[in-house]
Amino acid sequence: MSVVIIDYGAGNIQSIKFAxxxxxxTAVLTNNANVIREAxxxxxxxxxxxxxxxxxxxxxxxDTLIPTLTQPVLGICLGMQLMCNxxxxxxxxxxxxxxxxxxxxxxxxxxxxxxxxxxxxxxVLFGGIPQNSHxxxxxxxxxxxxxxxxGSCTYGIPFAAALAKNNFYGTQFHPEKxxxxxxxxxxxxxxx
Amino acid sequence: MLTKRIIxxxxxxxxxxxxxxxxxxLRDAGDPVELASRxxxxxxxxxxxxxxxxxxxKRKTLAKMVRDVARAIDIPFTVGGGIxxxxxxxxxxxxxxxxxxINSSAVRRPELIRELAQRFGxxxxxxxxxxxxxNGEWIVHLVGGKVPTERRLFEWAKEAVERGAGELLFTSMxxxxxxxxxxxxxxxxxxxxxxxxxxxxxxxxxxxxxxxxFALGNADAALAASVFHFKEISIPTLKTYLQQHKIPVR
Numbered sequence: 001m002s003v004v005i006i007d008y009g010a011g012n013i014q015s016i017k018f019a020x021x022x023x024x025x026t027a028v029l030t031n032n033a034n035v036i037r038e039a040x041x042x043x044x045x046x047x048x049x050x051x052x053x054x055x056x057x058x059x060x061x062x063d064t065l066i067p068t069l070t071q072p073v074l075g076i077c078l079g080m081q082l083m084c085n086x087x088x089x090x091x092x093x094x095x096x097x098x099x100x101x102x103x104x105x106x107x108x109x110x111x112x113x114x115x116x117x118x119x120x121x122x123x124v125l126f127g128g129i130p131q132n133s134h135x136x137x138x139x140x141x142x143x144x145x146x147x148x149x150x151g152s153c154t155y156g157i158p159f160a161a162a163l164a165k166n167n168f169y170g171t172q173f174h175p176e177k178x179x180x181x182x183x184x185x186x187x188x189x190x191x192x
Numbered sequence: 193m194l195t196k197r198i199i200x201x202x203x204x205x206x207x208x209x210x211x212x213x214x215x216x217x218l219r220d221a222g223d224p225v226e227l228a229s230r231x232x233x234x235x236x237x238x239x240x241x242x243x244x245x246x247x248x249x250k251r252k253t254l255a256k257m258v259r260d261v262a263r264a265i266d267i268p269f270t271v272g273g274g275i276x277x278x279x280x281x282x283x284x285x286x287x288x289x290x291x292x293x294i295n296s297s298a299v300r301r302p303e304l305i306r307e308l309a310q311r312f313g314x315x316x317x318x319x320x321x322x323x324x325x326x327n328g329e330w331i332v333h334l335v336g337g338k339v340p341t342e343r344r345l346f347e348w349a350k351e352a353v354e355r356g357a358g359e360l361l362f363t364s365m366x367x368x369x370x371x372x373x374x375x376x377x378x379x380x381x382x383x384x385x386x387x388x389x390x391x392x393x394x395x396x397x398x399x400x401x402x403x404x405x406f407a408l409g410n411a412d413a414a415l416a417a418s419v420f421h422f423k424e425i426s427i428p429t430l431k432t433y434l435q436q437h438k439i440p441v442r
Contacts, residue, residue, distance in 0.1 A: 014288040018263045048313040110412065112315050112358055114389050116237055116442045117194045134195065134442040136268055138315045138358075155194060177268045177290065179232070 003027040003190065004039035008060055010046045010053040010078065019176035023187055031060050040071055041190055046078030050102075050141070051090025053078055067095050072192040073168050080163060080170030081143060089141050098163045098170065100146040107156040114138045116178075119161045121151040125169055126162075127188045133181040135161070135173035142172065195440045196406045197237035197413035198427060199391060200420040202227060204243045204273070207253040225260045231420070232265040234427040237442060239265070240293070240361075240415060243273035251280075255287050262288025270318055272361075276301075281308055285316065293318035293361055296334045299341055299348070302355055309356025318391075319357035321348060323378075324365035330378055337365035345378065346385055353386040360386065361415065363393040371397025371419070379409030391415050399425055399433045406439045 003020060005013050007029040020027045027043070028035060036042055044066060046053050057063040066073065066083075075083045084094045087102035094102070105111045118132040135153075142159035145152060151162025151171065163170040169189060175182035203210045208222040228239055241261070243254050251274075258271055271284050272293030281292050298305050298319055308317050322337050323330045323345040330345035349360055362382060364375035374395045382390055389412035392405045396416035405411045419425045434441045 012285055012288065012290065014259070014286065015262055015290070018288060019266060021263065022266065047315070108387075110387050110389050112388070113194065114315070114359065115194050115197050115412065138268075140315070174268075177266060179266050183266060 002039050003041045003043065004036050005029050005043045005045060006036060006062065006066075006079075007031050008053070008056045008062055010048050010056055012047055013045050015174075016043055016045055016076065016176045019183065019186060020190075023183060023190070025190060031062065033061065033065050036062075036065060037069065041192070042069060042071060042073045044073060044075040044079040044083070046076065046080075046082060048078060049090060050078060050081060050087045051092040054082060054090075054092045054094070057082070063095060067097055070167060072189060074189050075168070075170035076176070077139060077172060077174060080172055081141060083163070083168060083170050084143050087141060097168050098143065098146070098148045098165055100144050100148065100160065100163070102141050102143050104141050105156065109156050112138050112140045113142075113155045117153050117155065117173075119151045119153050119173065121162055123150045123164060124192060125150060125164065125171070125185055125188050127184075129181050129184050129188075135171075135175070135178040135182060137161070137173045139172060143170075193440045195237070195442045196411070196434070197391075198235075198402070198430060198441070199238045199240055199413050199415040200231045200236050200427075201240040201242060201393070201415050201417045203417070204241050204254065204257065205245050206250050207257045210244065224257055225264050228261050228269070229264050231427065232267045235431055235442065236267065236427055238267060238413070239269040241269060241271045241273075242293075243271065245274070251283075255283050258284055258289050259287040272318070272320055276304070278307055278311055281312060285312060291316040291318050291359070293320045295320040295322065298352065299332060299334060299343060302351065305352055305355040305357055309358070314356045314358035317357055318359045318361050319352040320361040320363065321345060321352070322363045322365055333365060337363075337368070346381065349382055350385055353388050357388060359389045359391065361391040361393055364395060367395030368393070370395055373397065373401040374405035374409055374411070374414065376405055376409035379405060379411050383410040389413065396425075399430050402430060402434060403437045403439060406434070407437075
């Protein structure tokens with residue numbers, strides 16, 4: 001029952017690995033399609049710029065692999081954004097798993113949206129997590145709320161803090177950096 | 193609602209915390225991992241580690257410390273001190289740091305900010321600015337406030353953000369160590385000038401100083417060292433106090 005963190009050179013994946021270790025789970029870091037396909041759970045991280053990250057996915061063939069996965073898949077931060085139809089960052093076409101678009105905050109508030117904000121969540125990811133618990137976010141682009149939204153956050157306007165569709169899940173926040181509630185969310189994901 | 197952040201700062205030398213800390217219940221008060229874990233449990237929103245080591249050998253010790261901290265805590269942390277290249281930053285982020293802060297190296301070579309932002313994203317690049325007032329003007333200083341530069345605080349802050357800083361950490365050398373409160377007038381002016389989060393630093397003495405820096409200084413986060421290390425202010429008590437004063441906290 002292995003857990004794989006997709007390692008495609010985009011971001012701080014050690015933190016996710018360490019967060020899983022704190023839950024007693026050893027994760028494998030890989031970009032190998034066979035290893036990813038065989039995993040019980042797949043985590044798709046991402047930090048940085050969308051078009052650069054997408055190029056890396058394409059060059060390793062992961063862009064075609066990820067949408068065909070059948071086990072639970074969790075995209076985190078940019079990972080979740082790349083699972084949407086399109087992102088305005090670098091005008092990048094996404095993996096088209098979540099039926100929504102990612103746009104930049106158009107606000108007089110600070111960008112990036114950085115820090116701990118409250119999330120109204122529902123469904124399996126948020127089991128045992130009280131409403132309006134705080135999660136840590138840092139991002140300049142956000143996914144528009146749609147029918148896949150299972151977690152909502154507000155920064156000037158409401159946006160999708162968590163998405164879910166079939167076996168695919170995504171969080172805009174960083175569960176690996178969100179204290180106890182983040183750990184609970186990861187635990188919930190691993191229990192799916 | 194986005195909350196205001198409370199950030200304890202730990203000074204590190206050769207992988208150990210240097211300022212005396214007054215946590216009697218710690219097994220090893222010099223162990224940054226144990227201290228970091230304690231702060232995370234108490235409700236700190238983030239941590240900053242400021243490395244004051246110099247040599248190459250000691251940098252390796254820092255990378256190991258970063259890894260140990262990342263393994264232990266589940267809140268974000270920033271590492272600063274002596275960072276001057278893309279390689280330096282790569283090592284720290286690979287070992288699990290969430291953000292890095294650059295100071296003197298950015299003043300000496302401002303292009304570094306853009307290089308780091310392009311490579312790692314603006315969200316993990318904090319530009320730290322130490323400044324004090326000379327003849328009524330805020331002047332940027334280097335080497336912990338000892339060496340004045342040609343640069344003025346507000347111009348430099350604006351330039352740093354234009355070059356890709358995702359956050360500013362402003363320390364008033366006039367307020368640092370005084371325990372008389374933060375530089376709220378300058379902080380407020382900064383917050384109007386740039387559209388990135390600002391961490392207030394220097395001057396924390398009472399819980400009311402934190403209220404003021406959020407309410408009057410419009411800071412997004414407040415950083416302090418000794419008031420936390422010496423248990424003059426406990427983080428849970430501070431959070432309750434802030435809440436009572438209508439400051440949103442976690």
